[in-house]
Amino acid sequence: MGLRFAVDTGGTFTDLVVADEDGTLGLHKASTTPADPVAGVIDSLRNAAAAAGEPLEAYLARGEILVHGTTHAINAIVTGNTARTAFLTSEGHPDTLVFREGGRMEPFNFTVPYTEPYVPKALTFEVPERITVDGAVRKPLDEAAVVAVLERLRHAEVEAIGVCLLWSIVNPAHELAVGRLIEEHLPGVPYTLSHRINPSIREYRRASSTVIDASLKPVMGAYMRGLEQRLRAAGFGGRVLVVTSQGGVMDAAGVAEAPVHLINSGPSMAPVAARAYGAGEAIETLIVGDTGGTTFDVSLVRRGRVPRSRETWLGQPFRSHMTGMPSVDVRSIGAGGGSIAWVDAGGLLHVGPKSAGAVPGPVCYRRGGTRPTVTDAALVLGFIDPDFFLGGRMALDRDGAVEAIRRDVAEPLGRSVEAAAAAIMELATEHMVQAIMDITVNQGIDPTQAAFVAGGGAAGLNCTAIGRRLGCRRVIVPETGAALAAAGALISDLTAHVQAMAHVESAAFDRERINGVLARLEEACAAFAAGPGAGARSVTIDWSAEARYTDQAWEIEVPLRRSRFETAADLEALVADFHRTHQEIFAVSDPSAPIEAVSWNAEVRCRIGSPEPGRLTPKQDSAKLAPRRVRFTGTDWLEVDVWRFEALPAGTRIIGPAIVESDFTSIVIDPGANALRDASGTLIIDFAA
Structure with a gap:
């Protein structure tokens, strides 16, 4: 088995996770180039090759699979x-x-x-x-x-x-x-x-x-052909796969023939990774936050399943266009590390939705940005070490960040620079909390009974504050959390979704006709497994029906326990599961009422890699770094311990306030919180009484 690459192109950074032949992971980042996204992919691979001490061509020649998550499809729609x-x-x-x-x-x-x-x-x-x-x-x-x-x-x-x-x-x-x-x-x-x-x-x-x-x-066909050609020219001879909106992967050539599957390509992978990292937690619901430089994406994992929705809009609901396709249920807002802070004419502070993105980026990046961002505020508060950003490969300009916040936020509000920076972080946190409320409380899910999984390079800046504000039982930060979507792409399955319409009522259920429909779906799944999925480690099929109460306007998706209706008990199970699912979503159900199914779905999943996310190579450096001054919400400046994430031994417990740093993220442990690095390498943050 050769190297396996997973690349996620975000609005600010392009994340790369590499699995070595023995399953050991490497994490790399490169700046996204909006005018040429493939250049960011090649740059991230070049960084990985340099870290391995190999020429790019020789390094890529060892590659077996490259999985790519891209925003190119949605960007093409948004930009016309x-x-x-x-x-x-x-x-x-x-x-x-x-x-x-x-x-x-x-x-x-x-x-x-x-x-x-x-x-x-x-x-x-x-x-x-x-x-x-x-x-x-x-x-x-x-x-x-x-x-x-x-x-x-x-x-x-x-x-x-x-x-x-x-x-x-x-x-x-x-x-x-x-x-x-x-x-x-x-x-x-x-x-x-x-x-x-x-x-x-x-x-x-x-x-x-x-x-x-x-x-x-036309545009995605050209993009996929260009991606493959440039990867081949750089030395990669393996299989190129692309992340789909449904939380799986497809061959690049195949997905170019059905590019509507790529609209939510990148964000769909974060819950896939969160499900793997949170498998050991005895918690029914995981709230997944993926905080990048441009957006904050929220999704869920419930009872080991990643919820999907057909209510996918290309912008605001009812003010944009609906894709009509099933996709991982992800809610996105313009709140990330690059979100711009500004004060309106009435003296109110705003954070986002506009972002500095990769170009020009936050002021502290020294790339031409002039407006203060969340990253600038975090730098001013001491959350980020200006000399250790991206593992020291990028020095940040703290003085520039201070001046931008003073000019655009502190003076208009009549506050100190530190108080203005804290207000920026608090407002960004509140925006993220409200986005989480939309996907949890508004769907009958209690965040206090859930765990918050923090992903994305900017997630650590306020993940503890978000968890505390929501009342979550704990916060989970995987060791590959800074590239959570890319880590999910690395362990995702080759998938295909097939569907057939067949209306039937539970009171007059035509078992033979429905079993015939399910048999045809299974034949389509078998053909996919024998074609693109040939040689897979395992093949599974997930079955579901879209059903409703009789004469109800909308359907909901209900998992099927079996692939055929052999006995009356199989139908009773479908009806019971429908009532339970309806109760969970809408907080109301009518167990005595009949139901009707409208369509039937089968998703074939071909396992082509390891289901385990793997482990990063541990750092041999000292786990404890030099302390520094940090200003937390509601505190003055404090001298706190700083720890190296990759060098923390399993079982290490850190009592807040503290900072845990890696090459690609900085995790803020607020006063009153404590963190434990477990045996899997994940950082578990709990809140003391």
Whole structure:
């Protein structure tokens, strides 16, 4: 077995975790280059090669697998750099993307206009055809009319096409015919058929995911080809995999054919890593916070499962577009190490959502940044050693940070620089706590019964404060926490998600028909396992159904205990699990009411690496470093002990106040808290009475 690489491209830093042949891990970081994200990937690999004392080409030649998490797809959408896309839909339904699903964040605020459709009406075309809900052809496809539409698309210089026809999820014949005509009359123009990408009963969601996927195919195809070519040119000859929104990985070439799976690529891996690191904790719920330079991403692990959602928006709910695809339930806010602190005209302090990002970065980076950030505040308070940032490879400018905070925050507020810096940290903490409340309390989850897993390079600055503010039982900081998403990518499985629509009521359950649907899903999973998953260490299939109370508007996902309904007890188990899940999500259920299932899902997981996250090489340095002055919330300046994370022996207990530093993060142990490094290398922070 050769080297295995996992790279996560963030807004500020590109994280790299390397697993050696014996499973030992190495952690490396490089600055992200927004104009050329692949350059940041190569730079991180170059840093790893230098640390190993090898030329880059020879080092990469030992590589077996490279897993890449990228924000390139979502960035292309946000910046409008997607392809010029046309939308083909059934005659009489041109407004699917316009009407969407209704709703407004502020129902009576009519000053905010509705979002423009993802594909403009000028590029929306109606196709004469109609298939009914039972799959019967009411109106045959008018192929001559389709050819005429395609000629118009040629003259309009359309670069991609999304096709979503009514009830193609029951009978895809018309969509397949349109696809054949596109290949014949517009060869080389990428297209997406809705029944293939997202066989969902929800018309808007299916149409939205279809056009989003089509619009990303040219740009993501070019990105994936460029990534592979540059890795090959640098010396890597192994397999290139890409992280998906569902918390798994797919081959780069395959995912370029379905790029809608990449929209939440990077953040989906943090809970995967947290699940592995928190497996030994006897706690039902893990709250996962991934704090980078630009954003704070929150997700959950519940009873060993990573919750997923189809309510995935490309921005604010109802003010943006919905992907319609199942993805790991991640909530993101503009609160990270690079979040800019500013005071408005009314004298109120704000932190974020704007970020200094990688360019120009915080003031203390000396890269042209002029506005104070959370990182600058942490430096001023003594949380960060200016001479030991990135393991000493980057010296920080404390004087510049002090001056920026004095000018933009302290003087407008009439406070000292230290008090202003503390206020910045407190407000950033509060923003993060509110984001956590949204995904926990608002879903019936009690944070006081959970543990907080802190990930990301900036997580340690206020993870103890967040845990205390939430009342969490403890805070968990994995030793690879500074690159938590990359660590998750390293242990993730090769996955594929298949779905089929089949409506059935529990009161009149057609066991034979549903078992037939499940059998077809299992055949698709077996084909994937025999193809891309060939040679996997193990293959598992996770089954679920999307169900609701009769005539309820929305479905929820319910895990299936078995892959077939053999007896009446199997159906009873599904119904009971639905009631329990509904109670957990909405705090209400009706155990006496029948339910109806709408669709059936199977996710095949092929284990291609180790399920264990591995261990970093321990440092032989002294565990205790020189003390320094730190200002905590509610205290004056204190002289505190500073410890080297990688050199801490297992069983070492640290009583706060203290600072625990590694090459890539600084963990603040507030007064009244204590930390223990356990046998797995993880730092467990508890709160004393």
